[in-house]
Amino acid sequence: MADLSRRDMLISGTALGALGALGMASPAQAASQSDGWTWPASGSVAGSGSGADPRWVWDDVADPLLASLFDRGLIPEVNRLLYDWNRNDQPLPAGLPEDLRAFIEQARQLPSWVDPAKLDAGARFHVLKGNYIVVLTIVGAGMLATAIPKEARSVYYSAGGADLKDRVAKTNILAYAVRPQNAWSAGGTAVVEAVKTRLVHAAVRHLLQSSPHWSGPIPISQEDMLVTWHTLATYSMRGMREWNVRISSAESTGYLQSLQVMGHMLGIRDEFLPATWDSSYAQSDIVLPRNMGPTSEGVELNAILRNMLAELTSPGSIDKPLVNAFSRYLTGNQVADWNGIPRQPLLDPVVKAAWPLLVRFREGLIGLPLVPATAWLLDEMIKKWTTYYLTKGAQTKIVIPTGNRPS
Numbered sequence: 398m399a400d401l402s403r404r405d406m407l408i409s410g411t412a413l414g415a416l417g418a419l420g421m422a423s424p425a426q427a428a429s430q431s432d433g434w435t436w437p438a439s440g441s442v443a444g445s446g447s448g449a450d451p452r453w454v455w456d457d458v459a460d461p462l463l464a465s466l467f468d469r470g471l472i473p474e475v476n477r478l479l480y481d482w483n484r485n486d487q488p489l490p491a492g493l494p495e496d497l498r499a500f501i502e503q504a505r506q507l508p509s510w511v512d513p514a515k516l517d518a519g520a521r522f523h524v525l526k527g528n529y530i531v532v533l534t535i536v537g538a539g540m541l542a543t544a545i546p547k548e549a550r551s552v553y554y555s556a557g558g559a560d561l562k563d564r565v566a567k568t569n570i571l572a573y574a575v576r577p578q579n580a581w582s583a584g585g586t587a588v589v590e591a592v593k594t595r596l597v598h599a600a601v602r603h604l605l606q607s608s609p610h611w612s613g614p615i616p617i618s619q620e621d622m623l624v625t626w627h628t629l630a631t632y633s634m635r636g637m638r639e640w641n642v643r644i645s646s647a648e649s650t651g652y653l654q655s656l657q658v659m660g661h662m663l664g665i666r667d668e669f670l671p672a673t674w675d676s677s678y679a680q681s682d683i684v685l686p687r688n689m690g691p692t693s694e695g696v697e698l699n700a701i702l703r704n705m706l707a708e709l710t711s712p713g714s715i716d717k718p719l720v721n722a723f724s725r726y727l728t729g730n731q732v733a734d735w736n737g738i739p740r741q742p743l744l745d746p747v748v749k750a751a752w753p754l755l756v757r758f759r760e761g762l763i764g765l766p767l768v769p770a771t772a773w774l775l776d777e778m779i780k781k782w783t784t785y786y787l788t789k790g791a792q793t794k795i796v797i798p799t800g801n802r803p804s
Contacts, residue, residue: 440676446668451619459599486583518651533633537727549695551616556798566793591662593795630656631681640756691735699736722748
C-alpha cells in the first residue's frame with residue numbers, strides 16, 4: 398500500500414474509506430466496489446431527493462440551450478453582448494436570444510434557502526482567512542484537480558487547456574467575486590460569474606463530445622461538479638481545521654453557506670449539495686476516491702501549474718523545489734506521485750514542519766522565536782500568489798468557448 402500521510406487522510410477524512418484505499422485499487426475499481434449512489438439526500442440543503450445517481454445527471458436546462466445556440470451560430474454574438482454584463486443587479490443587454498434571456502433571468506435568482514446573515518459571516522471569513530483560503534482552494538485544489546482524470550482531461554482537451562494561465566485566471570474569477578460583503582447582492586459580481594461559468598460548462602459538454610480525444614460519458618456530470626466542489630469546500634475546511642485555524646461556529650456556517658450558494662448557482666442540484674459540514678465530509682468520502690487517479694494529461698497540466706507558481710514566487714527565476722515541496726505537502730504523497738511532482742528530500746520535511754508553525758504564529762498560538770526561517774519564505778510566496786490570483790480575477794472575463802483545444 399502506498400505511503401499514507403496525514404495529508405492523504407486530510408483529503409478524504411478516513412484512511413481506509415477514501416484516498417488511502419486507492420493505494421490498492423484504481424479509480425475504476427474503487428467505483429465498481431461502491432456501485433450506485435449511497436449518500437442520503439436527507440443530508441442535502443433540499444432535505445430530500447429523487448434518488449438519482451449524480452454520475453448520470455448533467456444540466457438538463459443549460460445543456461440543450463447551449464447546443465441550440467451553437468446550432469444557430471450565435472455564440473460569438475452572445476459573448477459580445479454578455480462581455481460587459483458584470484454586476485448582479487445589472488439588467489441583461491438588449492439583443493440576447495429570448496431563450497437565453499429567459500434562462501439567465503431564472504438562473505440568476507438566489508435559492509430560497511439563502512440566509513443573508515450567514516452570507517455576511519461567510520464574506521467576513523473570506524477576508525479574515527483569505528491567505529489560507531487561497532492556499533487551499535486555489536493552489537491545493539488546483540493540484541487535486543490534475544489528479545482527477547475526467548477533470549484533467551476535460552481541461553486539457555477543451556480550449557482552456559492550450560493556455561493554462563488564462564484558464565486558471567478564469568477559473569479563479571469566483572475566488573475574487575465571492576470575497577466582498579455584497580458578493581451575492583446588488584453591486585456584487587458573484588451571481589454573474591457563476592451564471593457565466595454554468596454556461597461555459599454546458600458549452601464544454603457540447604464541444605468535447607465532438608473531440609476525437611474524448612471518450613466515455615458526457616463530461617462535467619453532477620458528480621464531476623461535486624468532486625470539484627469538495628476539492629474547494631471540504632478540502633479547505635479540513636485543511637484549516639488540521640492547521641488549528643481559529644474558526645468560530647458562525648464563521649464555519651457562513652463559509653459553508655457561501656460555498657453552497659456557489660454550488661447551486663453553478664447548477665448543482667440542491668438534492669446533492671450537503672447541508673452541513675458533517676454531511677459534506679461523508680459525501681466527500683464517497684465521491685473523491687472513485688474519481689481520482691493519474692493521467693498523462695494531468696501530469697502535463699500539473700507541471701505547467703507548478704511552473705506558473707514558481708515564476709510568481711521569484712520573477713525572472715524558477716524557484717521550483719520550494720513549490721514542489723509545498724505542493725506535495727498540500728496534497729500528500731499519493732496525489733503528488735500521480736501528478737508527477739518530484740520529491741525534494743531536503744525541503745519536503747522542512748516545509749512539512751514550517752508551514753504549521755507559521756499558521757500557529759498567525760493564529761496567535763506561538764511566539765515569533767519559534768517560527769523557522771523557511772516559514773517566512775512560504776509566507777512571502779503565499780502573499781504573492783494571493784495578490785496575483787485575486788487581482789487577476791478582477792481583470793479577467795469569462796466567455797463561452799467556441800471550440801476545443803486547437804490542434
